[in-house]
Each structure stands twice: as structure tokens, then as C-alpha cells.
Amino acid sequence: MPKSLKTEVARLAEADGVSINAWINAAIAYRVGGEATAEAFFQHLRESSDPAAMLALLKESQQG
Numbered sequence: 001m002p003k004s005l006k007t008e009v010a011r012l013a014e015a016d017g018v019s020i021n022a023w024i025n026a027a028i029a030y031r032v033g034g035e036a037t038a039e040a041f042f043q044h045l046r047e048s049s050d051p052a053a054m055l056a057l058l059k060e061s062q063q064g
Contacts, residue, residue, distance in 0.1 A: 037061040 001009075006020075013023035044057050 009023060010020055013020045016023060018026070041057055041061065044053065
């Protein structure tokens with residue numbers, strides 16, 4: 001990891017009151033969760049042409 005990135009991660013972890021490892025794990029989980037939400041949306045889009053159903057899925061993903 002580049003030193004500048006590690007410095008920024010350390011600063012953010014300290015601001016959140018967690019270890020660097022815990023912060024990185026949370027960041028990865030957030031990214032993976034976002035990818036899963038996007039995949040679910042696009043799968044639903046492929047299977048449905050119902051705009052109301054797609055909007056409901058997007059609203060649901062924002063609540064999680």
C-alpha cells in the first residue's frame with residue numbers, strides 16, 4: 001500500500017475510533033455490499049420491465 005494511502009487510512013481509522021485493520025475491513029465490506037446491490041438491481045432490470053418494481057428495489061437498497 002502506498003505510504004500516502006496508508007497515512008490517509010490511518011487518519012480515517014483514528015477519526016472513526018477503530019484500528020486500521022477494522023477500517024479496511026469495513027471499507028471492503030461496504031464496497032462488496034455496493035457491488036452486490038448493483039448486481040441485484042441489474043439482474044432485476046434484465047428480468048423485468050416494470051419501472052415501479054425497479055424503483056422499489058432501489059429504495060430497498062438505500063435502507064440497508
